[in-house]
Amino acid sequence: MLRPVLFLVGGLAMLSSCAYDNAEELFAAQPTVQCDVTSTTYSATISPILDQSCRNCHSARFPSGNVNLEGYAQAKRYADNGMLVGVTSHAPGFDPMPLGMPKLSDCDVARIKQWVENKAPNN
16 A cells, blocks of 8 residues: 555656756847947946945055056046056056956946046046
8 A cells, every 4th residue: 555655756856847948038139238328427327336346445545556546537537548447448568457357237338438428527
Protein backbone atom coordinates (compact mmCIF):
# COMPACT_ATOMS: atom_id res chain seq x y z
CA MET A 1 0.00 0.00 0.00
CA LEU A 2 2.86 2.38 0.74
CA ARG A 3 4.44 1.85 -2.66
CA PRO A 4 1.41 3.05 -4.74
CA VAL A 5 1.03 6.13 -2.50
CA LEU A 6 4.70 7.04 -2.94
CA PHE A 7 4.38 6.49 -6.68
CA LEU A 8 1.30 8.74 -6.79
CA VAL A 9 2.97 11.49 -4.72
CA GLY A 10 6.13 11.29 -6.85
CA GLY A 11 4.10 11.46 -10.06
CA LEU A 12 2.17 14.50 -8.83
CA ALA A 13 5.41 16.20 -7.83
CA MET A 14 6.87 15.61 -11.29
CA LEU A 15 3.76 16.88 -13.04
CA SER A 16 3.57 20.01 -10.92
CA SER A 17 7.19 20.85 -11.71
CA CYS A 18 6.63 20.85 -15.46
CA ALA A 19 6.63 24.27 -17.08
CA TYR A 20 6.52 25.67 -20.56
CA ASP A 21 8.51 28.78 -21.35
CA ASN A 22 8.46 30.51 -24.68
CA ALA A 23 11.92 31.86 -25.57
CA GLU A 24 10.39 34.76 -27.51
CA GLU A 25 8.45 35.84 -24.43
CA LEU A 26 11.39 35.33 -22.07
CA PHE A 27 13.90 37.19 -24.20
CA ALA A 28 11.65 39.75 -25.84
CA ALA A 29 13.32 43.06 -26.55
CA GLN A 30 13.05 45.35 -23.59
CA PRO A 31 11.51 48.73 -24.32
CA THR A 32 14.26 51.25 -24.85
CA VAL A 33 14.42 54.15 -22.48
CA GLN A 34 14.61 57.44 -24.27
CA CYS A 35 17.52 59.68 -23.38
CA ASP A 36 16.58 63.33 -23.70
CA VAL A 37 19.67 65.41 -24.33
CA THR A 38 17.82 68.36 -25.86
CA SER A 39 16.73 69.82 -22.53
CA THR A 40 20.07 69.36 -20.75
CA THR A 41 20.74 72.11 -18.22
CA TYR A 42 23.42 72.54 -15.61
CA SER A 43 21.04 72.86 -12.65
CA ALA A 44 18.54 70.14 -13.57
CA THR A 45 20.79 67.64 -15.36
CA ILE A 46 24.54 68.09 -14.98
CA SER A 47 24.76 69.12 -11.33
CA PRO A 48 22.72 66.09 -10.16
CA ILE A 49 24.96 63.76 -12.21
CA LEU A 50 28.04 65.34 -10.65
CA ASP A 51 26.45 65.13 -7.18
CA GLN A 52 25.69 61.45 -7.60
CA SER A 53 28.84 60.29 -9.33
CA CYS A 54 31.68 62.78 -8.89
CA ARG A 55 31.48 65.15 -5.97
CA ASN A 56 32.04 62.54 -3.26
CA CYS A 57 35.70 62.62 -4.31
CA HIS A 58 35.95 65.88 -6.27
CA SER A 59 34.57 68.65 -4.07
CA ALA A 60 36.10 71.70 -2.40
CA ARG A 61 36.43 69.65 0.76
CA PHE A 62 37.88 66.56 -0.96
CA PRO A 63 39.56 67.68 -4.21
CA SER A 64 40.93 64.26 -5.13
CA GLY A 65 43.62 64.61 -7.79
CA ASN A 66 43.33 68.39 -7.34
CA VAL A 67 40.00 68.25 -9.18
CA ASN A 68 37.16 70.23 -7.63
CA LEU A 69 33.78 69.93 -9.37
CA GLU A 70 31.81 71.79 -6.74
CA GLY A 71 29.74 74.55 -8.27
CA TYR A 72 29.18 75.73 -11.80
CA ALA A 73 32.45 77.65 -12.26
CA GLN A 74 34.57 74.63 -11.39
CA ALA A 75 32.51 72.23 -13.51
CA LYS A 76 32.70 74.63 -16.48
CA ARG A 77 36.49 74.78 -16.14
CA TYR A 78 36.72 71.00 -16.68
CA ALA A 79 34.05 71.10 -19.37
CA ASP A 80 35.99 73.75 -21.30
CA ASN A 81 39.31 71.90 -21.17
CA GLY A 82 37.74 68.61 -22.34
CA MET A 83 38.53 66.69 -19.19
CA LEU A 84 34.91 66.23 -18.06
CA VAL A 85 33.88 64.51 -21.29
CA GLY A 86 37.17 62.60 -21.54
CA VAL A 87 37.03 61.00 -18.11
CA THR A 88 33.29 60.27 -18.10
CA SER A 89 33.32 58.72 -21.58
CA HIS A 90 36.48 56.72 -20.78
CA ALA A 91 38.23 58.24 -23.80
CA PRO A 92 41.81 57.15 -24.54
CA GLY A 93 44.36 59.27 -22.69
CA PHE A 94 42.03 60.03 -19.77
CA ASP A 95 41.70 58.27 -16.43
CA PRO A 96 38.29 56.57 -16.46
CA MET A 97 35.94 58.02 -13.87
CA PRO A 98 34.31 57.46 -11.50
CA LEU A 99 37.36 55.63 -10.19
CA GLY A 100 36.64 52.08 -9.05
CA MET A 101 32.98 52.41 -9.97
CA PRO A 102 30.96 51.47 -13.06
CA LYS A 103 31.03 53.88 -15.97
CA LEU A 104 28.25 56.44 -16.07
CA SER A 105 25.24 55.40 -18.12
CA ASP A 106 25.42 56.11 -21.84
CA CYS A 107 22.59 58.58 -21.32
CA ASP A 108 24.45 60.52 -18.61
CA VAL A 109 27.60 60.62 -20.77
CA ALA A 110 25.50 61.87 -23.72
CA ARG A 111 23.96 64.56 -21.52
CA ILE A 112 27.38 65.74 -20.37
CA LYS A 113 28.65 65.79 -23.97
CA GLN A 114 25.63 67.76 -25.13
CA TRP A 115 26.03 70.30 -22.32
CA VAL A 116 29.71 70.76 -23.20
CA GLU A 117 28.91 71.05 -26.93
CA ASN A 118 26.42 73.79 -26.02
CA LYS A 119 29.32 75.73 -24.43
CA ALA A 120 28.43 74.55 -20.89
CA PRO A 121 25.80 77.20 -20.12
CA ASN A 122 24.90 78.13 -16.54
CA ASN A 123 21.21 77.34 -16.77
